[in-house]
Amino acid sequence: MRRYDPQQVETKWQKFWEEKRVFEVDEDPHKPKYYLLEMFPYPSGRLHMGHIRNYSIGDVLARYKRMQGFNVLHPMGWDAFGLPAENAAIEHGVHPAKWTYENIAYMKKQLKRMGFSYDWRREIATCDPSYYKWEQLFFIKMYERGLAYRSFSEVNWCPGCETVLANEQVVNGRCWRCGSEVGKKELQGWFLKITAYAEELLRDCEKLLGGWPEKVITMQKNWIGRSEGLEVDFPLEGREGSIRIFTTRPDTIFGVTFMVLAPEHPLVEELVRGTERETEVREFVRRVKRQSVTVRSSEEVEKEGVFLGAYCINPLNGERIPVWTANFVLMEYGTGAIMAVPAHDQRDFEFAKKYGLPIKVVIRPKDRELRAEDLSEAYTGDGIMVNSGAFDGMSNREAMRKISDLVEARGIGKRTVNYRLRDWGISRQRYWGAPIPIIYCPSCGPVPVPEEELPVQLPLEVEITGKGGSPLAQVEAFVSARCPRCGGPGRRETDTMDTFVESSWYFLRYCSPQREEGPFDERVKYWMPVDQYIGGVEHAVLHLLYARFFTKVLRDLGYLEFDEPFSRLLTQGMVIKDGAKMSKSRGNVVDPDDMIARYGADTTRLFILFAAPPEKDLDWKEEGVEGCFRFLNRLWRLFYEVEPKLKGESGGFREDGEFRRRIHMARKKVTEDIERFHFNTAIAHLMEWVNYLYEVLDSPIAPSLWREALETLCLLLHPFVPHITEELWVEVLGKEPPLLDCQWPSYDPELVKAPEILIVVQVNGKVRDKITVPLGTPEERIKELALEAPGARRHTEGKQIRRIIYVPDKLVNIVCGT
RNA sequence: GCGAGAGUGGCGGAACUGGUAGACGCGCUGGACUUAGGAUCCAGUCCGUGAAACGGGUGGGGGUUCGAGUCCCCCCUCUCGCACCA
Incomplete structure (x- = not known):
């Protein structure tokens, strides 16, 4: 028997695929298209396991869809501009271009060695002038x-x-x-x-529902950070001008007891210039500005501020309000100034407590009174308006609308929408x-x-x-x-x-990568949007937001006719070893080249797909890799052990229903599992099936059935382990390559059903026995048999049977007294 | 603090809409074949008892149900995201 030699098998088929241009695809209006895309890599030097995982997942789907009859676009390219190339130049004196292109050449070789089905004619490198043009x-x-x-x-x-x-x-x-x-x-x-598209980027998140992980959608929504509120002018006392604030709680406006300007606010300098507080305030502003972003935005930082010595007037009740500046107000958001309502805002509350500023309650809960001196924290809930003039007794929700109306009517402010997005x-x-x-x-x-x-x-x-x-x-x-x-x-x-910027539109360029007259043509209409995008979560608000933005801009520029670039998104987990992310500094890196050299690409792919479902983190275990290698050897041996049985006549064998049933069962299970990205369970099922086939190796099974089983095995395993299946397909089964052009096997639901079904017999919810009945046995008969089952009788003896629950084809639960 | 997700054997992980918990793989134990094997094959492997019978068991505590890993409430732990956004 031939030994399984992954190196030999894999290089043989990689050569075949390349020579026969198996992975090249063109537009074909007669076939349904499927655009499968994985995030392209930065050419850092060599692939890491994260890449291998990303691209293995992608390759399963690309091959599967192709076998299902889709015209599959599966391109690859290089996110080739970036700092590391420049750093290499500084450190080693090598030109960034040389460094980049050499890395690309090496990594491309690695990708080919993994057997990924890319159409390399469409390869793009973003540092190429024909791209960035x-x-x-x-x-x-x-x-x-x-x-x-x-x-x-x-x-x-x-x-x-x-x-x-x-x-x-x-x-x-x-x-x-x-x-x-x-x-x-x-x-x-x-x-x-991008802020011009904030509203649309937010609104279209709805279109992504179902196709994108909710987590990513939420992160994008939070990042955009829309909030509706009211801008109001508070006139300055004793001088011209006013302070414009933004608030989401207009209902608390009667509770304002001080104002706070961001230290960077231009009025700060203006208000203190030439006053006795000038030095103190300037010193404070300088200190805050010096704080790094990390320090200033961290939670530990204490709220600090200084009084500017100026006052403004609450336009609704005429109250005189001191103006402060403090580190917790940001110039970038809203108007860079806030009205502080310590009774109903936690931050304002803390600040007021620290500096002894007054606290005024203007909303009380429905069922009780609220006194400022009793508060240990701000009351931020809904309630009834108090101390708010004409608005007293109203619900705060209603007051919110009424106060906004009033402010707009008096021309001292307007409703606005603010975004966190910059x-x-x-x-x-x-x-x-x-x-x-x-x-x-x-x-x-x-x-x-x-x-x-x-x-x-x-x-x-x-x-x-x-x-x-x-x-x-x-x-x-x-x-x-x-x-x-x-x-x-x-x-x-x-x-x-x-x-x-380059990665915001590369997926579009794959559709017409060599086009010189323009960035893209009608082919973009054929392929886009991307049907399935795969990559790491780390780009949830970076690349993925930018790419959505670019798509919308290019649409408005007349290049595209759709709103969203990626219909479905799969975010894969990290590759972990010894409880931590693989990294050079930890010394827990597993090199793909090493794995390929020792076990081959098929084993590496199989392990990655089997060890964990795609969206979860994957724990790298050498022993697990060996298990997968063992399985492929077992698969290999199975084919060669069965080979002699394939030659004989098919007549004279008893029809083996179970053997046939398993074939259809496998087809069903693997198809369904790939559809829900449960590659690990699909592979587990195929392992189980192989175990079964070994068990029946000596049974009298018709050669035609054996052939059907082995062919199915090759077809179903092909997306996961393309090389070994191609080899066995051709060398043992004598079929035509490539498997990629063979049809994905369908199953007959009737044949999946077993002639006999196992019924679990419970008494009061506890499993007491199991019975086997022929398919189609009437419910009454099954209940009778269950009552007679020895395990059940032991527990029902001498007891009154109250109820019998029957779950079709699954179980009988006998409920009886105790 | 807020939001999301997750806690299942020694380990990675199964269990679609509530219905045999622990599939598959790793590891481990015993055996077979071998000059030898870390190759291969067979048997076993959630816990308690030698075994059956039985009992317990999916982070903890309550509940709904004939029946809960799965649904509801409270609590604990971990991971990720956001974090003074007015």
């Missing part, structure tokens, strides 16, 4: 529509990466990539107006990224590069030192340019785009 075009179109703008503002600055970060890229006050503590910096940069800052002070296609002209200002001059190529001759800001600024040949508008001398923008 279109991105630059989108930028210009967005600029023309006011969706890309330049602004001078306080941005997140990562000292480690020496560049700006978008809000989404700051995780717990730290850089999402390098973990450095993020600071603030005043900087001029380019922004994409515009997306895309300028990066780095080299290895797509250049922003703008030329600054001393007389015309920023001018977009004309379309016909795109792409603005990233120059390759550049010195990368990691010091002194953007490397592009040093390349005079790049920087100096003619103003497209007036023809005068101008200078190019030297910042590059955030790499999340």
Whole structure:
């Protein structure tokens, strides 16, 4: 018997697939399309187990759908711009382009060695000018529509990466990539107006229901953070002007006992200038501004503030209200100023307690009185209005509406909607990224590069030192340019785009990757949207939000006709070893190359799919891998042991119903399990079936039945372990490759049914016996048999039988007295 | 603190709409075949008793039900996300 040699088998079929172009697909209007996409990798050097897991899951679905008759688009590419390439240049003196392309070449080889069914003709690398050219075009179109703008503002600055970060890229006050503590910096940069789509991005979350994990939808909703409220002007006392605040609780406006401005609020300086408090306040503001984002946003930080010495007037009741500034009010949100109602807001309450500010109750619960001096915390619930003039006695909900109406009618404020979502800052002070296609002209200002001059190529001759800001600024040949508008001398923008811009539309480019006349054509209509997207949860509010935004923008620019890019999303769990995420610093990394060399790609894939369901974390265990390797050997031996039995005549054998039933059972189970992404149970069932086939190895089974079983086994296992199945299919069964073009086997529900069914007999809910009855036995007969079962009789003897419950084909429960 | 998810053998994990808890795999125990094996095969493996019978058992406590891992209430633990957003 031939030994199972994964290396030999796997390289043989990989070569075959490539030569026969098995994975290449074209548009075919006669077939239903299925776009299966996995998040493309950053070419960091080599694949890690997280990639292998992601792509193994994807490959199962791609192959399965293809065998089901779908025209499956399954592309792969490279998220090729990014900092590590630049760091490699700084550390090892290798050019980012060289480093990137070498990594791509190696990782591509690894992907091929895993047997993933990608159509490599569609491969894209985002650092290729033919890719980012279109991105630059989108930028210009967005600029023309006011969706890309330049602004001078306080941005997140990562000292480690020496560049700006978008809000989404700051995780717990730290850089999402390098973990450095993020600071603030005043900087001029380019922004994409994602806030213009806040409402739609939020609303369309409804369209994702059912297709996306609820968790991701919730995270996106929270990130967008819509809140409805009221803006109100509080006139300043003794001078011109007013303080505009935003509140979601207009019903508490009679309970305002102080105002708080964000330390960055322009009025702070204005109000204290030339007063005795000037020094104290300035000192405070300086101190707060110095606090890093991490410190200022962490819970431990105590609320602190200072009185500005100024007062304003509550426009509803004329009360005189002191104005403070404090660290817990953010300039970025709402109007940067709040009305403080300590009785009904916990933060205001804490602040009032600390500084001895008055507390005034304006809402009481329905069933009791509320006294300010009794409060140990703010009362934030609903109730009845008190101390609120004309609104007393009203429910606070009603008062909310009435007060808003009044404020709007008097012209001192308006209802507004606020979002937490900020515009997306895309300028990066780095080299290895797509250049922003703008030329600054001393007389015309920023001018977009004309379309016909795109792409603005990233120059390759550049010195990368990691010091002194953007490397592009040093390349005079790049920087100096003619103003497209007036023809005068101008200078190019030297910042590059955030790499999340590239990943916001790559899935569209796969549809027409080589097209030179435009970013995409009618093929995008055929393939999009992506039917199934697979990747890690870490992009729940980064990539996935940006990609949704881009899709909507491109739709409005006339390129697309749909609203959402990804119909279904599967977020896979992490790969864990020894209780922790695999990482170099922990030294618990398992290298895919190692696994392939020792066990082969099929075993590696099988283990990953078998050890845990996709959305859960996967615990890497060498012993588990060995178990899977053992199974494939068992499978291999089974085929060669059965091989001689396949040759004989099929006549003269007793029809074996159970043997046939198992075939259909397997088809049903595996199909259903793949549909719900329960690959582990699908594989478990196939293992069980193989165990059964070994048991009946010496039984007189017709050769045609054996053949049917083995063929089914190959077909059902193929999405998981494509190489070994292809080999057995051809070498033992003598069939034509590739399996990918064979039809997924269907099952006959009638044949899945067993002729005899096992009925569990319970007495008072406890299992006491089991009986076997022929399919179709009438209920009355089954109940009789159950009562006669010895195990049941032991427990019913001498007792009164009260009820008999029958669950068809499952159990009988005899309820009797005790 | 808020929100979501999860707690099942020695381990990874099964159990679709309430209906035999522990499938499958790992590990472990014993045996067979072997010069040998960490190869392969057979048997066993939730706990209590040698075994049957029986009893207990899905984080803890209550409840609904003929019947609860599954549904409801309270509590504990863990993971993830958000975290002064007015």
